[in-house]
Amino acid sequence: MRLIHLLVIGALVFAAAYVYRIKMESTERTERVLRLRAQIREERDAIAVLRAEWAKLDSPLRLQGLAERHLPLKPLNANQYDSLKNLPDRPPSLVKPGDPDPIGSMLETIEARVDAPVTTGSIPRQEGSR
Template sequence: MMRVLHTLVVLALIAAAAVVYRVKYEATRHAEQVARIRLEINREREAIGELQAEWARLNNPARLQALAERHLTLKPLAIPQIHDLRNLPEKPSLDPDPIGTMLEALGTTGVDPTATGSVRPTPVPPPRPQGAR
């Protein structure tokens, strides 16, 4: 009986060692994945920093001014070119009913303006004679 008990305990210890080894291996694998992801995050942050620095350099006002002077034929604004709101033209009047104006222009007189043509009118039945039921 003791021999069977010892054999079961040894088998249980071997199974426990296998489980512990598997858990340790998975933990090591996950730790490597975390380290790899952290490295990728740091690389991306460095790339973002480089792109932000390049963006700041490209949007430097002095650089843009030099490019504008070199490639554009702009002249400074003269005082007579400045106007106030009184010199603006009047806003064109809008037609309050553009569809009605279009219908009038087409000459659709004698047509029911509420009829859309989507529903056919129901025919009215002829009146019944007085004596028949």
């Protein structure tokens, strides 16, 4: 009978210690969650401040004032435009009609190289491969 009582008391002590450990872990996790929420709130506040500063810096009136102050730009006049007949002639075409597209052939060679295995400086070159 005493053995059963001792076993029950031991089981109760073990259960109490286990419950206490679970309580402490949950308390620590709750504190961590609260700290993380506070950090998130601080970061959101910082983001809001940065967005407000960006809106102020990106204001069109401010940018126009800076451009007028620092850039030597002059207003555009209507007489600055020229007619289309005064445009220079189109440069001659370097590719004859019927010839393959030079840019397309360059892209094809690049695609062929991409499919091939690439050797970098960190990988030793294998014997017989170039």
